[in-house]
Amino acid sequence: MPLEMNREVFITCAVTGSGGTQDRSPHVPRSPKQIAESAIEAAKAGAAVAHCHVRDPDTGAPSRDLALYREVTDRIRAAEVDIVLNLTAGMGGDIVFDGVETPLPLAAGTDMIGATERVAHVAECLPEICTLDCGTMNFAEADYVMTNTPGMLTAMGGMMTELGVRPEIEAFDTGHLWYAKQLVKDGVLDSPALVQLCMGVPWGAPDDLNTFMAMVNNVPDDWTFSAFGLGRSQMPYVAAAVLAGGNVRVGLEDNLMLDKGVLATNAQLVDRAVGIIENLGARVIGPDEVRQKLGLTKREPRS
DSSP: OOOOOOSEEOEEEEEEOSSSOTTTOTTSOOSHHHHHHHHHHHHHHTOSEEEEOEEOTTTOOEEOOHHHHHHHHHHHHTSSSOOEEEEOOOTTEEEEOSOSSOOOSOOTTOEEOOHHHHTHHHHHHOOSEEEEEOSOEEOSSTTEEEOOOHHHHHHHHHHHHHHTOEEEEEESSHHHHHHHHHHHHTTSSOSSOEEEEEESOTTSSOSSHHHHHHHHHTSOTTSEEEEEEOGGGHHHHHHHHHHTTOEEEESTTTOOEEETTEEOOHHHHHHHHHHHHHHTTOEEOOHHHHHHHHTOOOOOOOO
8 A cells, every 4th residue: 555645734723512512621622612712713713614612601512593603603704814714513413212111201411403404504604614523422421312213314415415515424434435435426415525534533434544544444535534643542543544645623522632641722732733743744724725626616605
């Protein structure tokens, strides 16, 4: 297998996820203002793409409030620093069973909505990119399942394509890539597609290099991919992704630490990634080049 590293790399900063990290670091942004400011600081540090969830501003709990997404979008679009906007569409597919003996009725934390509602904020905000979690998966907790059926993915993917928003396929395991290729074959998603390889998320693909290369080798040659690892694997995966021919993702959604015992900001994680990429002999590209590379269109939200 020849070493074919990527020489022109874009960085995605995953600014704040939906996990319970809000009380583990003061740097995890909660309010739309904080999320937008953190994305802007990441852009100044070298990120070309900001991947954003929203949270309840008071509690930090995950939210899918359309008004919060709109405020984040408006603040980022109004900033002097440019960045490609990538909004999650992963909310609304959560099932929590009520234990192994009495799984029904479903427990608190279950949040299941329809395809149109899951992409309502995408239709409103018109980001360049939105995510499409391309499969159902046992996801860390004992009784929680991240649910994305083939029918749901076909519906959501079709809506994203019709809106002119590029889906970023979130692949947590090899079967997710298999189905992504089927969505392209069926004409639901355009080709070449954009993929994020999500490594080390329990209980998807483990973050060992053999599994990573199996994921990479299942991405069609003309598709664009990025990759990330969680926690202490985040920075090693910056190097691994570039060496494997891909792009990189860092940020507080996936890792809270800069060094042992040192809490990070998003900008610091991006800056660290820039150093790794440039020391490998590659160049970090900006948002305009990403738009040109991926065929993206920057648009204002709907009025």
